[in-house]
Amino acid sequence: MTEAQKLKLIDGWEVVIGIEIHTQLATKSKIFSGSSTEFGQDPNTQASLVDLAMPGVLPVLNAEVVDLAIRFGLGIDAYIDQASVFARKNYFYPDSPKGYQISQMDNPIVGLGHIDIQLEDGTIKRIGVTRAHLEEDAGKSIHDQFEGMSGIDLNRAGTPLLEIVSEPDMRSVEEAVAYIKSIHTLVRWLGISDGNMAEGSFRCDCNVSLRRPDQPFGTRCELKNLNSFRFIEQAINVEIERQMEILEYGGKIDQETRLFDPVKMETRSMRSKEEANDYRYFPDPDLLPVIIADEQIEAARAALPELPKARRARFIADFGVTEYDAHVLTLSREIADFYEAVVVAAGGAKQGKIAANWVMGEFSGALNKAGLELVDSPVSAEQLGSMVARIVDNTINGKIAKQVFGFMWEAEGKSADGIIAEKGLKQETDTGAIEAIIKEVLAANEKMVEEYKSGKEKAFNGLVGQVMKAAKGKANPAQVNELMKKLIG
Amino acid sequence: MTDLHRLTIRELSEGLQQAQFSSRELTEHYLKRIAKIDTKVKSYVTVTAEQALAEADAADAALKAGNASVLAGIPLAHKDIFCTKGIKTTAGSKILDNFISPYDATVVAKAKAAGLVTLGKLNMDEFAMGSTSESSYFGATGNPWALDHVPGGSSGGSAAAVAADLAPIATGTDTGGSIRQPASFCGLTGLKPTYGRVSRFGMIAYASSLDQGGPMARSAEDCAYLMNVIAGHDAKDSTSINKEVDDYVANLNATSVKGLRIGIPKQYFNVSGLDAEVKACVEESLKKLEEMGASLVEIDLNMTEAYVPTYYLIAPAEASSNLSRFDGVRYGYRCENPVDLMDLYKRSRSEGFGAEVQRRILIGTYALSAGYYDAYYVKAQKVRRLIQQDFLKAFENVDVIAAPSAPTTAYKIGANLSPTEMYLGDIYTLAVNLAGLPAINAPVGFDQESLPVGLQLIGNYWSESQLLSIVHQYQQNTDWHTKRAAIAEENA
Numbered sequence: 001m002t003e004a005q006k007l008k009l010i011d012g013w014e015v016v017i018g019i020e021i022h023t024q025l026a027t028k029s030k031i032f033s034g035s036s037t038e039f040g041q042d043p044n045t046q047a048s049l050v051d052l053a054m055p056g057v058l059p060v061l062n063a064e065v066v067d068l069a070i071r072f073g074l075g076i077d078a079y080i081d082q083a084s085v086f087a088r089k090n091y092f093y094p095d096s097p098k099g100y101q102i103s104q105m106d107n108p109i110v111g112l113g114h115i116d117i118q119l120e121d122g123t124i125k126r127i128g129v130t131r132a133h134l135e136e137d138a139g140k141s142i143h144d145q146f147e148g149m150s151g152i153d154l155n156r157a158g159t160p161l162l163e164i165v166s167e168p169d170m171r172s173v174e175e176a177v178a179y180i181k182s183i184h185t186l187v188r189w190l191g192i193s194d195g196n197m198a199e200g201s202f203r204c205d206c207n208v209s210l211r212r213p214d215q216p217f218g219t220r221c222e223l224k225n226l227n228s229f230r231f232i233e234q235a236i237n238v239e240i241e242r243q244m245e246i247l248e249y250g251g252k253i254d255q256e257t258r259l260f261d262p263v264k265m266e267t268r269s270m271r272s273k274e275e276a277n278d279y280r281y282f283p284d285p286d287l288l289p290v291i292i293a294d295e296q297i298e299a300a301r302a303a304l305p306e307l308p309k310a311r312r313a314r315f316i317a318d319f320g321v322t323e324y325d326a327h328v329l330t331l332s333r334e335i336a337d338f339y340e341a342v343v344v345a346a347g348g349a350k351q352g353k354i355a356a357n358w359v360m361g362e363f364s365g366a367l368n369k370a371g372l373e374l375v376d377s378p379v380s381a382e383q384l385g386s387m388v389a390r391i392v393d394n395t396i397n398g399k400i401a402k403q404v405f406g407f408m409w410e411a412e413g414k415s416a417d418g419i420i421a422e423k424g425l426k427q428e429t430d431t432g433a434i435e436a437i438i439k440e441v442l443a444a445n446e447k448m449v450e451e452y453k454s455g456k457e458k459a460f461n462g463l464v465g466q467v468m469k470a471a472k473g474k475a476n477p478a479q480v481n482e483l484m485k486k487l488i489g
Numbered sequence: 490m491t492d493l494h495r496l497t498i499r500e501l502s503e504g505l506q507q508a509q510f511s512s513r514e515l516t517e518h519y520l521k522r523i524a525k526i527d528t529k530v531k532s533y534v535t536v537t538a539e540q541a542l543a544e545a546d547a548a549d550a551a552l553k554a555g556n557a558s559v560l561a562g563i564p565l566a567h568k569d570i571f572c573t574k575g576i577k578t579t580a581g582s583k584i585l586d587n588f589i590s591p592y593d594a595t596v597v598a599k600a601k602a603a604g605l606v607t608l609g610k611l612n613m614d615e616f617a618m619g620s621t622s623e624s625s626y627f628g629a630t631g632n633p634w635a636l637d638h639v640p641g642g643s644s645g646g647s648a649a650a651v652a653a654d655l656a657p658i659a660t661g662t663d664t665g666g667s668i669r670q671p672a673s674f675c676g677l678t679g680l681k682p683t684y685g686r687v688s689r690f691g692m693i694a695y696a697s698s699l700d701q702g703g704p705m706a707r708s709a710e711d712c713a714y715l716m717n718v719i720a721g722h723d724a725k726d727s728t729s730i731n732k733e734v735d736d737y738v739a740n741l742n743a744t745s746v747k748g749l750r751i752g753i754p755k756q757y758f759n760v761s762g763l764d765a766e767v768k769a770c771v772e773e774s775l776k777k778l779e780e781m782g783a784s785l786v787e788i789d790l791n792m793t794e795a796y797v798p799t800y801y802l803i804a805p806a807e808a809s810s811n812l813s814r815f816d817g818v819r820y821g822y823r824c825e826n827p828v829d830l831m832d833l834y835k836r837s838r839s840e841g842f843g844a845e846v847q848r849r850i851l852i853g854t855y856a857l858s859a860g861y862y863d864a865y866y867v868k869a870q871k872v873r874r875l876i877q878q879d880f881l882k883a884f885e886n887v888d889v890i891a892a893p894s895a896p897t898t899a900y901k902i903g904a905n906l907s908p909t910e911m912y913l914g915d916i917y918t919l920a921v922n923l924a925g926l927p928a929i930n931a932p933v934g935f936d937q938e939s940l941p942v943g944l945q946l947i948g949n950y951w952s953e954s955q956l957l958s959i960v961h962q963y964q965q966n967t968d969w970h971t972k973r974a975a976i977a978e979e980n981a
Contacts, residue, residue, distance in 0.1 A: 049591065049592055052819055053814040053819070054572075054590075054591065054592070054820070055572060055578070055580065055585065055588070055590070055693045055694075055814070055815075055820075056571075056572045056590075056594060056689075056690065056691040056692055056693045056694065057690070057691075058689060058690050058725060058726050058727065058728075059727070060724065060725060060726075060727055061727065088810055090810055090813065090857070092813065092816065092834055094816075094818050094830070097814060097818075097819060098813060098814050099810070099812075099813020099814050099816060100810055100813060152818070278858055278859045280810075280854065280857035280858055280859070280862070281862075282806065282810070282857055282862070282866060285696075285697035285698040285728070285807055286694075286697050286727060286728060287727050288727055288728070
């Protein structure tokens with residue numbers, strides 16, 4: 001690999017990407033008030049006196065958000081600040097009723113951590129996470145529904161957010177997307193967020209800059225309005241092109257925030273703010289420092305589920321799957337749990353690989369085709385696993401299994417055994433019966449036998465095919481092969 | 490029954506419990522007085538006659554049924570900084586002139602639960618920023634002792650109403666002296682509790698780390714009754730302390746004045762602006778306490794010069810952020826025909842806020858801004874800690890610290906002190922809020938113009954019982970607190 005390839009340079013330019021993710025924490029009530037966080041309700045029906053910033057009201061911390069933040073910190077092996085501080089970020093905008101957002105500045109609850117990402121070529125790269133802090137979300141502004149005015153919906157104001165800031169460690173679009181996917185999987189894995197990008201509970205801002213290798217970081221632009229993995233990819237690519245063109249012609253990059261337009265496939269500078277906002281951060285005097293006892297951290301650690309990384313390692317070691325398989329099977333905790341249940345029902349660790357093939361292959365395919373989520377699957381892990389067990393013990397062969405699977409998918413709750421019995425799909429294993437069929441086929445296809453004996457390998461397969469046809473598919477191909485070879489001589 | 494307003498809280502309670510008079514009679518008595526006399530004093534922003542009478546009737550029913558609490562049926566009035574449900578709540582400002590609060594402050598809810606009858610809302614300096622109550626959008630309040638003088642601020646309306654017998658007791662708030670100084674100017678007893686003792690929920694915020702609500706009345710005993718009602722932890726206020734509340738009334742005689750060590754800060758009595766007559770009255774009261782068995786101990790409080798600059802950086806900084814919510818968007822004053830968002834914000838706030846409020850918002854914004862935050866705000870917080878330590882060191886050798894509550898008696902209305910002159914008038918009270926300590930004002934005499942003088946006693950954390958007890962015993966041995974202004978003697 002050339003140096004340029006190693007550094008993933010594009011026309012001699014190194015791309016530097018840093019990512020800020022705002023993820024909504026999955027608590028029932030808001031971070032500083034008791035209002036519900038439920039999505040999609042009528043405007044301003046979930047905004048209490050505190051959310052509305054009435055005169056005299058005060059914030060009270062929802063203790064659960066601290067637990068969720070600790071969990072995240074543990075999930076990325078990060079420093080947990082046991083005396084973090086809430087700070088006011090002061091700015092005027094109608095969706096921020098107090099005229100300030102309660103956030104964390106100098107003392108975020110989660111400090112430096114990291115997460116490993118797996119790239120397509122199989123390499124693992126460690127991406128640093130600078131910090132993660134707690135803050136409240138703003139409300140929503142609706143500009144296009146009211147003649148000459150904007151509508152403000154404060155349902156969302158006060159929803160708890162965890163802002164996750166990465167180190168500028170990514171050097172390609174692929175790395176950026178892999179990082180975001182890893183964080184996405186992790187927050188859902190830990191149960192701290194539903195990570196629903198479409199509903200806005202997982203928002204990504206990408207900071208992109210270019211530089212010549214070994215030069216200091218270039219000026220970065222922040223890309224916003226990226227609410228799908230596809231947009232993220234497209235936006236970053238488009239921005240790289242834009243910046244490269246300017247730099248190639250000797251121009252300068254202006255540090256700014258740009259919105260991605262997926263229709264025009266370009267990024268546009270947001271309506272320019274005169275100068276950068278001075279937020280006048282200071283510790284919020286209405287809230288106490290968040291003191292976290294050692295016991296609380298240890299309790300959270302003990303309650304952690306097996307993290308994706310550890311689970312992948314166990315799948316590879318115990319179930320004999322590849323890195324790639326392990327990656328696919330741990331895209332979510334639900335998938336991993338499903339797969340493990342299939343392995344158990346299939347007869348245990350030894351069947352790990354075949355179980356993996358079925359989960360990632362036929363099963364996934366069927367889900368996708370029907371447009372179903374795993375949770376809505378008509379076939380349970382136990383059903384699938386039991387079917388795999390029947391392949392393993394030679395009751396059915398792989399091809400027949402596909403048929404059985406198809407029937408299981410249609411027929412609610414029917415077991416593999418039930419279907420095999422009902423449809424008479426048990427494969428023939430009696431040596432004598434198979435030999436009889438083989439003898440008949442050999443007798444009826446003397447020409448093919450000759451061709452095989454004179455060197456044509458393909459003819460053998462043809463003969464096997466004939467035997468399978470005669471057996472109506474219900475013969476074990478391996479057994480047929482073995483017996484055929486014996487009988488042909 | 491023309492003298493109902495001359496009764497103490499204890500006497501009112503006993504009178505009601507013994508059916509010597511009803512709450513309705515009592516309430517009507519005060520409403521009549523307010524209607525006649527407050528035209529001259531101008532202490533009330535809003536009189537809630539209808540609600541008061543309804544509450545009085547409810548109290549009378551409870552009294553008749555024999556299950557009324559000790560303060561049931563007794564009228565009180567709230568500084569207009571406390572949110573009162575269904576009632577206009579203005580904080581003395583044009584920007585809230587049309588604001589009907591949708592909820593009760595915790596202090597208000599507690600008073601209601603105790604059966605106290607709400608007479609109305611009292612005038613104050615706009616957003617509690619001031620020491621004369623002249624900055625109120627609703628105009629100046631008169632000092633009952635001389636109506637052309639100020640009652641003090643920012644709880645001037647509370648002080649004036651009680652001093653003119655237009656309410657037997659009132660709530661006030663104190664951020665830099667706003668209970669103690671008006672109590673001093675009007676000859677009343679006023680207590681600023683330890684920070685965190687009384688809930689701030691529903692108390693419109695000026696400076697969050699300094700604000701504290703407390704009682705203003707004619708005696709320590711009266712104050713103790715109200716403290717029993719309003720003190721206590723509130724889950725809705727994260728800065729309120731979860732600590733048991735004393736029975737302040739039961740503790741009124743619990744502290745021994747014999748052997749009490751009273752610290753006299755050298756630096757306080759050497760301040761150049763300290764009026765000679767004020768000094769004389771205060772020293773006289775300390776002699777009295779000595780006669781009662783206390784010993785006076787000279788102490789050093791070395792951080793005195795830092796009080797005013799430290800306070801006038803921290804308070805405006807917090808206020809500049811607390812007042813951002815008053816933006817014309819969701820409630821309160823909105824300018825006419827705003828052309829866009831910026832215009833809406835700028836004009837609503839420029840037209841809605843008075844000059845002193847705008848001044849402090851600007852100072853506070855400056856102190857927090859990039860490039861100045863470390864030099865001003867952070868530095869001030871560090872100095873604040875030194876001020877606190879200065880007090881705590883003194884408390885190693887004394888039980889309470891004595892000082893005047895103000896360097897002068899009440900100024901004339903329209904005296905037009907410059908802002909800095911005004912700020913220096915707070916020299917004795919500011920540090921107490923910076924340190925979060927409790928302090929009380931007791932009336933201890935008058936100057937040549939018959940304007941009241943007050944003694945301030947500062948206690949260590951959570952020593953409200955001791956402060957009330959010391960003043961109560963002083964008041965058993967003196968009668969300054971029983972003196973009434975001429976206008977209070979008027980009948981309705």
